[in-house]
Amino acid sequence: MATVKYHMMPTLKQWRADSSVTLAIRNKDSVLCRIDALLNEFYSPGPLFVGHVITCDLYFTLDYWLKSYRTNATMNAHRAPAIQALYVYVVGRLCQIFECTFNSLPRELELMFGREMSTTGIFVDLIKQRAKYRSKAELKKYKIWFRGGLAWQVPWWKNSCLSVRRLVPAESSKSHNPRAFAKNPAKGALPQDDYGCFVLTMGRDLYMSRHEPGTDGLNNGLFHSCYTAGDAVMAAGSMHISGGNILRVRSDSGHYRPIDNNMVALLQSLQMFRVPLDNIMVEDFQGLKAVSAPLFLAKAGNWELLAERRDGNLKDNQRTHLAKPQLIPKVYARL
Numbered sequence: 400m401a402t403v404k405y406h407m408m409p410t411l412k413q414w415r416a417d418s419s420v421t422l423a424i425r426n427k428d429s430v431l432c433r434i435d436a437l438l439n440e441f442y443s444p445g446p447l448f449v450g451h452v453i454t455c456d457l458y459f460t461l462d463y464w465l466k467s468y469r470t471n472a473t474m475n476a477h478r479a480p481a482i483q484a485l486y487v488y489v490v491g492r493l494c495q496i497f498e499c500t501f502n503s504l505p506r507e508l509e510l511m512f513g514r515e516m517s518t519t520g521i522f523v524d525l526i527k528q529r530a531k532y533r534s535k536a537e538l539k540k541y542k543i544w545f546r547g548g549l550a551w552q553v554p555w556w557k558n559s560c561l562s563v564r565r566l567v568p569a570e571s572s573k574s575h576n577p578r579a580f581a582k583n584p585a586k587g588a589l590p591q592d593d594y595g596c597f598v599l600t601m602g603r604d605l606y607m608s609r610h611e612p613g614t615d616g617l618n619n620g621l622f623h624s625c626y627t628a629g630d631a632v633m634a635a636g637s638m639h640i641s642g643g644n645i646l647r648v649r650s651d652s653g654h655y656r657p658i659d660n661n662m663v664a665l666l667q668s669l670q671m672f673r674v675p676l677d678n679i680m681v682e683d684f685q686g687l688k689a690v691s692a693p694l695f696l697a698k699a700g701n702w703e704l705l706a707e708r709r710d711g712n713l714k715d716n717q718r719t720h721l722a723k724p725q726l727i728p729k730v731y732a733r734l
Contacts, residue, residue, distance in 0.1 A: 403481045405488035408454075411439045418481035427473045429545070430464045433671040434485070448702035451496055454489055455508065456667050461486040463603050463671065511709045512664040513601055513631040515716050520624050520654035529613035529620035532628040541608040541626075543569055543597070545672035549643030552607070568643030571595030571607065579610035579621075580637070581653070589686040591637060594649065598626040599634040603668045607638075623654040634665040636684075645674055647689070649682040656684070656715075659699040660708050666696045 403417050415425075415435065425431060437460065441453045464482050468474035490504060497507040516524070524530040533541075540555040550569035574595030597607040606626045613620015623635040635652035638645060648665060650657040662681055669676065669692075679692035699705075 403484040405484055408441055408450075408488070408492070409438065409485065410442060411435060414438050414481070414485070417484075418478045420475050420477045423475045423477070428475070428478075429673045430460060430467070430474065430671055431478065432673070433460050434464070434482075446701075451702045452700055452705065454492055454496065455511065457485075457489050458493060458508065459512075459603055459664075459667070460671050461489060466602065509601060509631050510712055510716075511705060512660055513633055514635070514655045514657055514661050514712065515631045515719060516624055516629055516654055517656045517715070518719055519656070520622070520629070521719060523613075523620070523622065523654065524624055524629055527615045528618055529615060530622055530624055530629075531613070531618050531620060533621075533625050538606060538626060541606045543605040543607055545674060548673045548675055550605075550640050550645055550674070551643060555608070569607070569640045570642070571638060571640040574607050574609045576609050576611065578612055580651075583685050583687075585685065585687060587687060589682060589689060591639075591649070591651075591686065593641070594637040594639050594647070596623060596637050596652075597635065598623050598632050599665050599668060600627060601631060601633050603633065603671065605668070607640075623652045632661075633668070634661040636662075645669065645679055647680045647682060648692075649686060650684050651682075651686065658708050658712060659695075660705055660712070663696060663700045663705070666692050667700075 409417065418431070419425075425435075434457065437453050437457050441450055441457075461482055464474060465479070465486060468476055468479060468482075490501065493508070494501060494504055497504065499507050540553050542552070544551040544566055546566075551566040552569040552573075554565070554567050556573050570593075572593035572595070575591075575593050579596060580591055580594070595607045596610045597605060599605050608621065610623075611619065611621045613622075623632070626632070632655060634650075635655040635657055636648060636650045637652075638649065639647040648662065650662055655661075666676060666679075666681070669679075676692035676696070680689045681692050681695040682689045
C-alpha cells in the first residue's frame with residue numbers, strides 16, 4: 400500500500416479507497432465501519448461545531464483500532480497505514496481545537512470525556528482503606544466483549560469456566576449485589592433489580608463484576624475505582640443487561656459521580672461496538688429520570704454543553720485534589 404497522508408479530513412469515498420484491502424470483508428470489522436460512519440457524518444449538513452464532536456469520537460475509535468488490531472482477527476493489519484495516517488491527522492486537528500500540544504491532548508480529552516475520583520472515592524479508598532484494586536490478570540475475567548450487537552462475558556461465576564475463549568451472552572444479574580447499591584427512598588425512583596456495576600476505561604474497555612462494600616482498613620471492598628486503580632475513567636455506574644442486550648444504563652457511581660459527558664462517551668463507545676441504542680434507556684444518578692439513548696445523545700452531545708461541563712469537571716478535580724491524603728486530617732476532622 401502506498402504511503403497515506405492527510406492534510407484535511409478525507410471524504411468517505413477517499414477513505415474507503417485508502418483503507419481498502421483486497422478480498423477483505425469490510426463489514427466484519429465493526430470499529431472500521433464506525434470510522435466510515437463518522438467520516439460520512441462529518442461531511443453531512445449539521446449544527447455548528449458538530450464536527451468537533453465527531454473528531455473527538457474519531458480519535459477514540461481510531462485509537463481503539465490501533466491498540467486492538469494485532470490481537471483481533473476481524474481487523475486486517477493491512478489497513479493499519481491508513482488508520483495511522485487518519486489518526487495522525489485527527490490528533491493534529493484536535494490540538495488546534497483544544498489549543499494544546501500533542502503531549503497535553505490526552506489530558507484535554509480526559510477533562511472533556513473522563514472523570515476522576517470524587518472526594519467520596521478518595522475518602523473510601525485512601526482514608527478508610529476499603530478498596531481492593533484488581534490486577535490486570537483479574538480484569539480479563541470481567542471484561543465485556545461485543546459481537547453481533549450483543550454483550551458477551553466470561554462466565555466467571557463458574558469456577559471451572561474461566562477461559563476467555565468461552566464467552567456467554569452477558570447477564571448483569573450475575574454481578575448484582577443489593578448491598579453495593581444505595582437505596583433511593585425518593586418516590587418514583589426506578590428499581591435496580593439485576594443491575595450490575597460497570598466501568599468504561601479511557602481506552603473504551605468495558606468491565607462489570609460484583610461489587611462489595613468492604614470493611615474499613617481491610618482493603619477488601621470492590622468499587623468502581625478497582626478496575627483502574629483509582630485512575631480516571633470514561634464512564635462508571637450500573638447497567639441492566641439481559642441475554643446480551645443492554646437495556647438500561649445509569650450514572651450512579653459515588654466514587655466518580657459521572658456527568659452527562661461521561662454518558663455521551665459511553666453511548667459513543669457502544670455505537671463503535673455496533674450496539675443498537677434504540678432500546679437503551681439512560682437514567683440519571685438517582686434513578687428519577689430516564690430518556691432514550693438516541694435522545695440523550697442528541698441533546699447532551701452538543702459541543703457547547705460538552706465544553707461547559709468540561710469546565711465544571713476541572714473545578715471538581717481541583718476540589719478533589721484538596722482531599723488527597725496529605726490534607727485529609729484537616730478536611731475530614733469533622734467527620
